[in-house]
Amino acid sequence: MTKTDAKPDTNNGQTTEWQVRTELxxxxxxVALFGWDDLVFTHLSARVPGPEHHFLINPYxxxxxxxxxxxxxxxDxxxxxxxxxxxxxxxxxGFTIHSAVHMGREDAGAVMHLHAPDGVxxxxxxxxxxxxxxxxxxxLDHLSYHDYEGVALNLDERERLIRDLGNKSxxxxxxxxxxxxxxxxxxTFTYLYFLMKACEIQVKAQSCGPTWMPSEQAIRTTAEQSQSLGAASKLTWPALVRLLDSKNPGYSV
Structure with missing residues (x-):
């Protein structure tokens, strides 16, 4: 593979394109390590720093x-x-889904979409x-839903997808x-891990027979406690990178 012109660099502590490339x-x-991939399908994307409205996505x-x-x-x-x-x-x-979120949500620096069986x-x-x-x-307090409309090739779907996402993560x-x-x-990967783990647990729990529901008070309390869930990435991401470096290094070239 030919290396792009985006080289490792520094910018007075600001996030660089190469940093985003390496993280993505x-x-x-x-995703592959956790068994959530789907051959060459599904996509993760990230916004390139700067005013150009460019983002990075996997080569098909x-x-x-x-x-x-x-x-x-x-x-673009x-x-x-x-x-x-x-x-x-x-x-x-992949472009249809990811461009919808990147264009509709200025705060969306990254977007991740999977077809992993438990999530589906x-x-x-x-x-x-x-x-x-x-x-x-x-x-639950971070979650929204979007109805299926067919393979996401219709650009008109972008407006409905971003409407349904709202301000959720x-x-x-x-x-x-x-x-x-x-x-x-x-x-974004930390949110993905929690959502996928919740789906995996639900599939296993429902396969065992009748399930036990917590109280409404417990659900409300946990929702309040979840508001800083994204901040967990400060701990989870360095640990995940160490795991990846031990299992499948070489991604940063």
Whole structure:
């Protein structure tokens, strides 16, 4: 793969494009490490620092465990390739979903979308995510829903998707999968981990028979305690990077 012109640099403590590239490549590999990938499908994206309204997304055709910082493709808000990475092409459905959030939410520095089976299963459940675990209760106040409209190729869907997301950080795309949005890659991946773990627990709990519901007071209390959930990334992300460095290094080239 040919390295892009985006080189490691510093900017008086400000986030650089290379830093974002490295974090996003790490997130792709972590998704693969946790078994949440779907061959070459689904997408994680991140906003490129600066005023140009560019963002980074995976080249269509690479498996998630193959992604590197330099292989990521830079596109504009219309999905046109600005700077090619490894393969130089992107999935148009991925562009539709991610551009909707990046264009509609200035605070969305990163967006992550998966088709992992447990997430899809809960998205297809009539009642969606239930308060069956502490993890789920930490997610509920951050969660929204969007009804399935078909493979996301219709640009008109962007308006409805961002309307349904509102100011939330997590979304269940009905009959489709999960989505998270946050200020940066570490925060967005942390939201993703909590949402996926909540879905995994729900699928297992419901397979065991009748479930036990917590009290309404416990649900409300946990919702109040969840307001700083994104801040957990300050602890989780460095630990996740250490895990990745021990299992699948090489993403930062």
């Amino acid at each position: 490549a790490a997130a792709y590999r972590l 055709g690479l498996l998630f465990h193959e992604i590197t910082a330099s292989s990521l493709v830079k596109v 808000r219309d999905g046109q390739v600005v700077q090619a990475g490894g393969l130089g092409r992107v999935n148009p459905a 299963a809960v998205s297809a459940h009539r009642d969606g995510l239930l308060p069956l675990s502490q993890t789920a209760m930490l997610c 997590m979304m269940l795309l009905r009959n489709h999968g999960v989505l998270t949005a946050g200020k940066d890659v570490p925060e």
